[in-house]
Amino acid sequence: MLFTLYLTIFALAIFIGFEIITKVPPTLHTPLMSGANAISGITIVGALIVAGASSMGESPFVGFLGFLAVTFAMINVVGGFAVTHRMLAMFQKKKR
Amino acid sequence: MEFLLDSRNILYLIAAILFIRGIQGLTHPRTAVRGNLLGLAGMLMAMAVTLLDWDMMMPGWYWWVGGIVVGTVVGYLAAKLVKMTMMPELVALFNGSGGLASMLVAGAFFHKLSGDAADPAIIAQAVEQGISTMDMAVIKDGGTPLQTYIATALSGIIGAVTFTGSLFAFLKLRELISGRPKTNPLLKLGNGGFLLLACIFGVVLVVWPEQTWAYWALAICALACGVFFVMPIGGADMPVVISLLNSYSGLAACATGFVINNTVLIVAGSLVGASGLILTKIMCVAMNRSLFNVLFGVMAVVEEGPSADEVYAGKIKTTSPEEVAMILEGAQRVCIVPGYGMAVSQAQHVVRDLGNFLESRGTKVTYGIHPVAGRMPGHMNVLLAEADVPYDMLHEMDEVNRYIEQVDVCIVLGANDVVNPDGRTNPKSPIAGMPIIDVDKANTVVVIKRSLSPGFAGIPNPLFAMDNTLMMFGDGKKAMLELLESLKEAE
Numbered sequence: 001m002l003f004t005l006y007l008t009i010f011a012l013a014i015f016i017g018f019e020i021i022t023k024v025p026p027t028l029h030t031p032l033m034s035g036a037n038a039i040s041g042i043t044i045v046g047a048l049i050v051a052g053a054s055s056m057g058e059s060p061f062v063g064f065l066g067f068l069a070v071t072f073a074m075i076n077v078v079g080g081f082a083v084t085h086r087m088l089a090m091f092q093k094k095k096r
Numbered sequence: 097m098e099f100l101l102d103s104r105n106i107l108y109l110i111a112a113i114l115f116i117r118g119i120q121g122l123t124h125p126r127t128a129v130r131g132n133l134l135g136l137a138g139m140l141m142a143m144a145v146t147l148l149d150w151d152m153m154m155p156g157w158y159w160w161v162g163g164i165v166v167g168t169v170v171g172y173l174a175a176k177l178v179k180m181t182m183m184p185e186l187v188a189l190f191n192g193s194g195g196l197a198s199m200l201v202a203g204a205f206f207h208k209l210s211g212d213a214a215d216p217a218i219i220a221q222a223v224e225q226g227i228s229t230m231d232m233a234v235i236k237d238g239g240t241p242l243q244t245y246i247a248t249a250l251s252g253i254i255g256a257v258t259f260t261g262s263l264f265a266f267l268k269l270r271e272l273i274s275g276r277p278k279t280n281p282l283l284k285l286g287n288g289g290f291l292l293l294a295c296i297f298g299v300v301l302v303v304w305p306e307q308t309w310a311y312w313a314l315a316i317c318a319l320a321c322g323v324f325f326v327m328p329i330g331g332a333d334m335p336v337v338i339s340l341l342n343s344y345s346g347l348a349a350c351a352t353g354f355v356i357n358n359t360v361l362i363v364a365g366s367l368v369g370a371s372g373l374i375l376t377k378i379m380c381v382a383m384n385r386s387l388f389n390v391l392f393g394v395m396a397v398v399e400e401g402p403s404a405d406e407v408y409a410g411k412i413k414t415t416s417p418e419e420v421a422m423i424l425e426g427a428q429r430v431c432i433v434p435g436y437g438m439a440v441s442q443a444q445h446v447v448r449d450l451g452n453f454l455e456s457r458g459t460k461v462t463y464g465i466h467p468v469a470g471r472m473p474g475h476m477n478v479l480l481a482e483a484d485v486p487y488d489m490l491h492e493m494d495e496v497n498r499y500i501e502q503v504d505v506c507i508v509l510g511a512n513d514v515v516n517p518d519g520r521t522n523p524k525s526p527i528a529g530m531p532i533i534d535v536d537k538a539n540t541v542v543v544i545k546r547s548l549s550p551g552f553a554g555i556p557n558p559l560f561a562m563d564n565t566l567m568m569f570g571d572g573k574k575a576m577l578e579l580l581e582s583l584k585e586a587e
Contacts, residue, residue, distance in 0.1 A: 017119075025124075026186075032375070035118070037191050037345065041139065055258075068163070091125060
């Protein structure tokens, strides 16, 4: 039941994605890509849950995996948004 | 408890809406900065909502606090310190980082789930403590549903391929390994073989979830598959690969969402997946190549074309900066067509100076941007933006081709295949049908290039031998500097 619901959300989100991005100007291809890339860092939510709930009667192995996952997801999130912002700032300042 | 669960999902929903608005903003230059900030707001919100569930986050707080600190410092420094010209490499690395995170999350959850499912004591303890999110669904159903394991396998495979794929794309972009396309059949065999193995281990972990080793075997095979996936692909096809890997990292996050039953991951992940796929398609169209051919390193079958000597012999006219400066004196319209060579020699600032100088003398200057010039989608746009070239001076291929015949001088800077007239005129050429910027139709073409060596397509370019073409050999930046000096001297 729950799974079907998630599948519905998934399918609809895919369509929204296609709808939004069909007409991007080439000027913005790079920022769009790196901005979207930062959003894919949403896996940070999963990483946080894993790391937080880790010491529930199991070895530190899962906790350590969680630590690594949070670290890499955070690199993706922080780096992604920061670099996109840096790029877009360049696009902004050069209005004639 | 009921109320808490609900409010959390509402807040996740708001985060998802922020992501949608954010990506929407990124599709217009005017709203792009705001779009990116909306995306960031969505991300912070999703994280805050997760962390607010204190009962769940408490036990292993040191793990995630440590991860946030390390990740933030590394990510921020990388984004701030790396040179703008290294942008394609950096985006590839961030992308791989996200893929690896998805792979690790799925693995950690798999350990938790199969461990918990096997131990009723822990389940009882979890129920007692009111453990939330993913575990609730699992425990209520009296066991982990099959699709959770399938999603785990998918998340592991896609995440791992994204990671090593991006890493090797990075190595290729940095030219730490050769950027030439490789057609060795062993590479394809490796790609397919490891993917098949990964899928087999995937089946193992779905059928016998207590075999936790199966996940890591799957991960190792998928990691190897990612290496073999990128190895055969040539440097010129990197815009396609990077877009595709971008899409994968979204799909990996999406699969992770199915593992942990979290809607915000599903929504955000599929948005990124869809956007990456569209970019991939745009890049493929711009190269007139099918995705299949790009992925398997297939170049069209070449009938033994003319050798470089036959094409070039006796027909190449070289020129000097002084001569070009003189030609530019009389030019009213100038179009500059940059390629990867501009990125390599980091000539964008000098190009801007030259463009501004010509403009100040009343010459009309435009820049012709081919969609796949460079190593990532929109690469040239970023470089010229860095050099403060106003974006209304950057014209897309179709626009340039409409007025190219009225252009007096076209300066081709470090571009090759994207201006090869064979794409338009020679049906037997390996790049036949590839849309090009028709610089050969301009009055005079000045090609600035280090040598006559072929571009990534590996074929000679008849443009260089044309009557209206002048070759100016040298490093892009140095040549442009000399040209600018000659222009100023002639004043």
